[in-house]
Amino acid sequence: xxxAAAAGVVADAAVEDLRRLELSMERxxxxxxxxxxxxxxxxxxxxxQAQTSAAVLEQVRRRLEQEGETIxxxxxQRAIEAVGAVLGAPPATLPVGVREELDAIVNGQVGDxxxxxxxxxxxxxxxxxxxxxxxxxxxxxxxxxxxxxATTWVRAKAAVDxxxxxxxxxxxxxxxxxxxxxxxxxxxxxxxRDAKNRPFCSAWVGKAVTDPSxxxxxxxxxxxxYCGGYNCRHSWAPTSLETAIAEGIKVYRPDGSPVVVDVxxx
Amino acid sequence: MGITTKRSGPPxxxxxxxxxxxxxxxxPGAIIRRTGQGIDAHGNPFAPYTPRYRQTLGKMGEDTSxxxxxxxxxxxxxxxxxxxxxxAGVEVVIAPDTGTSPQVRAVKGxxxxxxxxxxxxxxxxxxxxxxxxHMRARPFMGLSPEQSAExxxxxxxxxxxx
Numbered sequence: 001x002x003x004a005a006a007a008g009v010v011a012d013a014a015v016e017d018l019r020r021l022e023l024s025m026e027r028x029x030x031x032x033x034x035x036x037x038x039x040x041x042x043x044x045x046x047x048x049q050a051q052t053s054a055a056v057l058e059q060v061r062r063r064l065e066q067e068g069e070t071i072x073x074x075x076x077q078r079a080i081e082a083v084g085a086v087l088g089a090p091p092a093t094l095p096v097g098v099r100e101e102l103d104a105i106v107n108g109q110v111g112d113x114x115x116x117x118x119x120x121x122x123x124x125x126x127x128x129x130x131x132x133x134x135x136x137x138x139x140x141x142x143x144x145x146x147x148x149x150a151t152t153w154v155r156a157k158a159a160v161d162x163x164x165x166x167x168x169x170x171x172x173x174x175x176x177x178x179x180x181x182x183x184x185x186x187x188x189x190x191x192x193r194d195a196k197n198r199p200f201c202s203a204w205v206g207k208a209v210t211d212p213s214x215x216x217x218x219x220x221x222x223x224x225x226y227c228g229g230y231n232c233r234h235s236w237a238p239t240s241l242e243t244a245i246a247e248g249i250k251v252y253r254p255d256g257s258p259v260v261v262d263v264x265x266x
Numbered sequence: 267m268g269i270t271t272k273r274s275g276p277p278x279x280x281x282x283x284x285x286x287x288x289x290x291x292x293x294p295g296a297i298i299r300r301t302g303q304g305i306d307a308h309g310n311p312f313a314p315y316t317p318r319y320r321q322t323l324g325k326m327g328e329d330t331s332x333x334x335x336x337x338x339x340x341x342x343x344x345x346x347x348x349x350x351x352x353x354a355g356v357e358v359v360i361a362p363d364t365g366t367s368p369q370v371r372a373v374k375g376x377x378x379x380x381x382x383x384x385x386x387x388x389x390x391x392x393x394x395x396x397x398x399x400h401m402r403a404r405p406f407m408g409l410s411p412e413q414s415a416e417x418x419x420x421x422x423x424x425x426x427x428x
Contacts, residue, residue, distance in 0.1 A: 154379075161339075161368055168342035168363070172294045175346060179291035182284070182424055188295075190302035191338060192329030196377075233338035237302065238295035243416060 120152040158230055166225035169236060173212070173224055176238035184241040186251050186259070187212045189227070191234030201228040207250045212236050214254035281426045282351040288424055289358045289417070290346045296413045297360070297406065298341050304332045307408035326370075326377035334394055334406055336377075339367025343387040344407075361407065362387035 127144040176185055189204040189212075197205065200217040209215060212224040219229035227234040241261060244251050251259040297307075304312050312332040315323070323330045335341055340362055348359035366383035384390060397403030409417060 157368070164365060165339065165342050168339075168345065171345045172298070172342075175287075175290040176295060177291075178287050182288060183291060183420060185291070185295075188299050188302075190298055190341070191335060192331075192333065194327060194329040196327050231337075233335060235298050235302075235338060235342050236295075237299035238291060239299055240292070240416065240420070 362391035
């Protein structure tokens with residue numbers, strides 16, 4: 001299996017994993033929350049609060065933490081397995097160093113997925129606690145938790161999508177890096193020019209840089225792999241310096257100084 | 267013009283690995299950049315988007331120029347998928363991968379992810395490149411005549427035979 005085909009399989013497996021886990025987590029959490037409503041017809045949690053609030057809250061906390069830890073562990077484990085499956089069949093087109101880089105990108109992203117779920121645990125616990133202590137309705141608590149869960153999953157999916165996009169960019173950049181000794185390459189920032197662009201993207205789109213890895217996108221993630229950040233729509237296109245200059249593309253060094261070339265003399 | 271062939275000494279060697287590396291390093295970037303400029307593989311501007319699609323893009327606040335890009339997933343997936351050394355030279359297959367990108371729809375004037383994945387990049391790429399009964403062809407895979415000439419210059423300069 002080639003590197004690109006394998007990356008596709010990773011993407012699809014990760015998406016499918018997340019979809020399955022999302023359904024199972026939502027089902028489990030709702031079952032737990034609905035078990036609170038032990039008195040038929042009673043909507044408010046006030047009466048129960050008076051009787052058993054401390055015990056119920058503790059139980060909810062434990063279950064949420066347990067669920068969160070399980071999800072974090074399963075997501076992390078499955079993502080690592082997916083990467084392992086790819087690396088088990090080495091992509092024929094990629095050298096070892098590149099495969100290690102891809103591994104690092106996906107592993108880093110798995111860490112993000114895990115952190116996303118860990119961060120969600122206190123948020124969900126707080127929603128349940130607020131519902132119980134304020135005497136809100138069970139339906140509101142369920143809806144609140146469901147909304148927080150949905151946000152968590154959107155964040156987790158974005159992290160996985162970002163990993164796949166980053167891996168795609170890394171493959172192209174690594175292939176280009178291998179010929180830097182033979183070709184004078186620069187990296188053109190390609191993509192949409194619209195109001196949705198982040199400041200980094202607005203500043204760089206249509207321009208070229210000699211080394212994108214040295215740029216700071218202000219998001220705390222590498223600009224060569226993630227361009228402007230998560231869900232960025234842009235790409236780096238390795239291009240010969242000669243072509244970039246001939247096409248009127250402005251070329252800069254990472255420190256912002258322009259690259260000036262006398263094409264006639266080259 | 268006469269052709270000089272080498273008749274004595276060790277046989278001429280062709281550095282196939284280097285040729286592959288150069289093609290792999292040059293071509294994906296060339297496709298991504300040219301497509302981003304709205305130019306097809308023949309060097310012509312892409313067929314314009316339909317007014318309806320352009321309107322949808324506009325509603326979502328997206329760039330409406332014909333660059334075949336919405337999430338960027340398809341163009342980011344264009345890469346070397348296979349390489350072969352053959353008796354006649356080298357073959358390097360460059361194409362979109364088989365992964366998918368999140369599906370995006372216009373909802374209340376904003377681009378919103380539907381939660382579904384779009385078609386595999388290679389399928390989407392095929393539709394875009396060849397067109398469908400409902401969509402004009404926008405051939406983006408391949409090199410324009412100018413890009414082919416540049417690649418040939420790069421290969422010629424690289425001293426692949428020695």
